Amino acid sequence: MHEVTCLGIIVADVIAKTVNSLPQEGKLDLIDQIELHLGGCASNAAVDLEKIGIKTAVIGRVGDDGFGSFVINEMKQNGVNVEGIKVSKTSKTSASVVSVHSNGERSFIHHIGANADFVIEDVNFSIINSSKVLFVAGALLMPGFDGPSTAEVLKIAQKENKITVLDTAWDSTGKWMQLIKPCLPYLDYFIPSLEEAEMISGKSDPEEIADVFLEAGVKTAVIKLGSKGCFIKNKAGEKYFIDSFKGIKAVDTTGAGDSFAAGFITGIVKGWDLYKCGKFANAVGAHCVIKVGATSGIKTMDEIQKFINSYKSEVFNVK
Numbered sequence: 001m002h003e004v005t006c007l008g009i010i011v012a013d014v015i016a017k018t019v020n021s022l023p024q025e026g027k028l029d030l031i032d033q034i035e036l037h038l039g040g041c042a043s044n045a046a047v048d049l050e051k052i053g054i055k056t057a058v059i060g061r062v063g064d065d066g067f068g069s070f071v072i073n074e075m076k077q078n079g080v081n082v083e084g085i086k087v088s089k090t091s092k093t094s095a096s097v098v099s100v101h102s103n104g105e106r107s108f109i110h111h112i113g114a115n116a117d118f119v120i121e122d123v124n125f126s127i128i129n130s131s132k133v134l135f136v137a138g139a140l141l142m143p144g145f146d147g148p149s150t151a152e153v154l155k156i157a158q159k160e161n162k163i164t165v166l167d168t169a170w171d172s173t174g175k176w177m178q179l180i181k182p183c184l185p186y187l188d189y190f191i192p193s194l195e196e197a198e199m200i201s202g203k204s205d206p207e208e209i210a211d212v213f214l215e216a217g218v219k220t221a222v223i224k225l226g227s228k229g230c231f232i233k234n235k236a237g238e239k240y241f242i243d244s245f246k247g248i249k250a251v252d253t254t255g256a257g258d259s260f261a262a263g264f265i266t267g268i269v270k271g272w273d274l275y276k277c278g279k280f281a282n283a284v285g286a287h288c289v290i291k292v293g294a295t296s297g298i299k300t301m302d303e304i305q306k307f308i309n310s311y312k313s314e315v316f317n318v319k
Contacts (some may be wrong), residue, residue, distance in 0.1 A: 001055065001130065001240075002056050002057045002130060002131050003054050003055050003056070003058060003125075003131055003132045003133065003269050004049055004054055004057070004080050004131055004132065004133045004134075004135060004265055004269065005040075005056070005057045005058075005128045005130075005131040005133070005134050005135065005256050006042040006043070006045050006046040006049070006056060006057070006058050006059070006135045006136075006137050007040055007042060007058075007059040007060065007084075007123065007125055007128075007135065007136050007137065008041050008042035008059075008094070008136055008137035008138035008139070008142065009040040009043075009060065009094060009115045009138030009141050009142060009169065010040040010042055010058070010060040010061070010062050010071055010085065010094065010114075010115065010136065011038075011039035011040030011043070011071070011093075011095060011096055011110075011115070011146050012036065012037075012038070012067035012070055012071050012093055012094070012095045012096075012295065013036070013037045013038065013039030013040075013093065013095070013096050013098050013254065013293070013294065013297045014034065014035075014036055014037075014096070014097050014098065014100050015033075015034070015035050015036075015037055015098045015100060015252070015254065015292060015293065016030060016031055016033075016034050016097065016098065016100065016156045017032050017033050017035075017099075017100035017252065017292060018032050018099055018100060019030060019031055019099035019100060020102055021111060022099075023116055024103050024238035025053030028042060028302075032067045033235070033292070035213070035292060036070065037254075037292075037293040037294060037296070038070075038071055038074040038075070038253070038293075038294065038295060039071075039095075039240075039254070039255070039288065039294055040060075040071070040094065040115075040137075040138060041137035041138035041169060041257075041258050041261075042058055042059070042060050042135075042272060043060070043071060043074075043075055043080075044135040044137075044259070044262075044294040044295055045167075045258045045259075045262045045265070046058045046078075046080045046134060047074070047075060047078045047080060047295040047298070048255075048259050048262035048263075048288075048295055048298045049076065049166075049262045049265065049266065050078045050079040050080055051265075051295065051298040051299065051300065052262065052263070052266050052284070052298065052300060052304070053300055053301045054262075054266055054269055055079070055081075055184060056079075056080055056187060056207050057079065057081035057082075057083065057084055057130075057131065058075060058080055058081065058082055058084055058085060059084035059085070059122070059123060059124060059127060059128075059129050060085055060086070060115070060118060061085065061086045061087075061088055061091075061114040061115060061117055061118040061122060061123060062085060062086075062087055062088065062093045062114050063088050063091050063092040063093040063095075063114045064087050064088065064089055065092055065093055065094055065112060065177045065293075066140075067092070067093035068087060068093040068114075071093065072085060074170060074217030075102065076129060076172065078145060078295075081127070083124070083127065084124045084127045085125075085264055086118075086296050087296075088114040088117050090115065090117070091113055091114040091117050092111070092113045092114065092134065093113055093114055094110070094111060094112055094113035094114055094115045094189070095102060095110075095111050096108045096110045096111070096256055097109040097228060097266065098111065099122050100254070100292070103250070104229070104249075104251055104252055104253050104284035104289060105250075105253055106252065106253055106254050109265060110143060110179060112143075115138070115141055115142050116142070116143050116290075117144060118142050118144055118145050119144045119145055119149065120145060120149040120152060120153060120253070121234055123136050124154055126151055128156075128157055128160070128162060129160055129162075131162065131269055132162065132163060132269060133162065133163045133164075133165060133265055133269060133309055134153075134154070134157040134162045134163070134165065134181075135167070135261065136150060136153070136154065136164075136165070136166040136167070136194055136282060137163045137166075137167050137181070137258065137261065138167070138168075139166055139167065139168045139169065139180065140168050140169050140175070140176075140179060140180070140196075141168070141169040141171075146175075146179045147179040147182055147183075148179070148182050149150075150166075150179075150182070150183050151182035151183045151185075152217070154166070154183055154186035154187060154192065156187050157186075157227050158179075159189075163189070163268055164186055164187050164188045164189070165187070165188065165189040165190075165261070165264075165265060165268070166183055166189075166191070167257065167258075167261050168180065168189050168192045168193075168196045168200070168287070169193045169196070170195070170201070172194075176200045176266045177200050177202075177273050179199050181216065183190070184213060184216040184217045184218050185216065185217030185218075186217070187217070187218045187219065188212050188218075188219045188220065189218075189219070189220045189221075189222060189264070189268070190218045190220070190222065191222040191224065191260070191264060191318045192219050192223065192224065193223075193224045193226070193257055193260050194206065194224060194225050194226065197209045197213075197223050200212075201213065207222055207231065207233060207239065208221045208243075208246070209221070210223060210231065210232075210233040210239075211233070214233065214234070214235055214241040219234060220232065220233070220234040220235070220237055220274065221234075222235055222264060222278070222281075223296045224257055224260055225244075226244075227244055228240045228243070228300040229241065229243040229244040229278075229282050230242050230254070230260070230278050230281065230282060232275075232277075232278050233255045233276050234274065239279060240274060240275050242275065242279055242283075244276040244282050244284075244286065245282060245283060245311055247289065248262065248286050248289070249280040249290070250289040250290075251291060252289060252291065252292045252293065253288075253292055253293060254292075254293065254294070254296060255288050256285050256288045256289050256292045257285075257314075258288075259284045259285050259287070259288035259294070259295075259298060260281045260282070260284060260285040260288075261291065262282070262284060262298075263277075263279075263280045263282070263283065263285065263304075264277050264278065264280070264281035265282035266280060266281075266284075266301065267280050267281070269285025279308065280304065280305075282305060283287065283304050283307055283311075284298065284306050287299055287304065288308070290298060
């Protein structure tokens with residue numbers, strides 16, 4: 001039995017560190033390390049939730065290849081229910097080459113792969129119906145599913161009294177609100193990054209952005225502000241700016257947004273208030289960035305709560 005279903009993109013990440021510039025054409029540069037990691041919003045969040053202590057299932061699509069076997073095995077080893085993953089015989093597993101800069105920020109070269117083939121017919125609704133929360137993770141990177149199909153799945157989930165949550169990825173096609181708008185009336189929580197939220201809403205102030213989403217039907221808007229924390233506002237007018245945990249050296253920010261979402265969803269499952277959800281989500285995000293890889297730094301709920309309780313405003317080293 002699981003409490004959360006993560007539906008969305010599944011990716012293999014080839015992470016290269018440290019890359020501050022690309023070599024000239026035909027030349028070679030040496031870097032510190034190259035590693036293969038689990039990636040993709042749905043798979044990252046699922047593993048994060050399992051590490052925290054929340055039972056989770058994944059729905060998505062991979063290719064019948066080495067990367068596909070790797071990502072499925074990584075999720076299995078972390079306790080994730082992978083029965084909802086379809087294996088494509090015609091497309092390769094989605095993959096990214098992630099260049100990590102010396103400041104911890106990263107750049108992506110992405111192959112959309114099997115995620116492009118994911119369609120509503122791939123959705124196993126019995127898995128969703130067995131959970132409390134449906135998290136659509138990586139919207140805007142599933143061209144066969146984005147827009148009306150996503151909205152339809154969210155609508156069905158809400159009718160079954162599931163809590164609906166959606167997070168976005170960067171939309172290089174520029175469709176943004178065109179694809180997101182149909183989904184907004186069926187969302188209990190919308191958790192985009194500030195950069196993505198700006199593109200979708202056409203606004204730059206976090207509260208103005210949140211108001212656009214609330215007016216469109218979202219019950220609670222959560223704007224991820226990166227190193228500045230998060231902004232939360234719901235339809236009742238309850239709102240919070242929750243600062244991040246300062247003084248933590250970012251080694252690799254890959255998966256930070258997914259870990260934030262996992263932390264926030266943990267609070268939803270546990271029935272916490274919005275402020276506690278946001279603070280815990282910030283703490284999970286802080287743990288994510290201290291190690292290379294999207295899920296490597298995530299710890300148990302008790303360990304993260306201990307970190308929150310012992311944190312002071314001065315420099316704090318997460319171990």
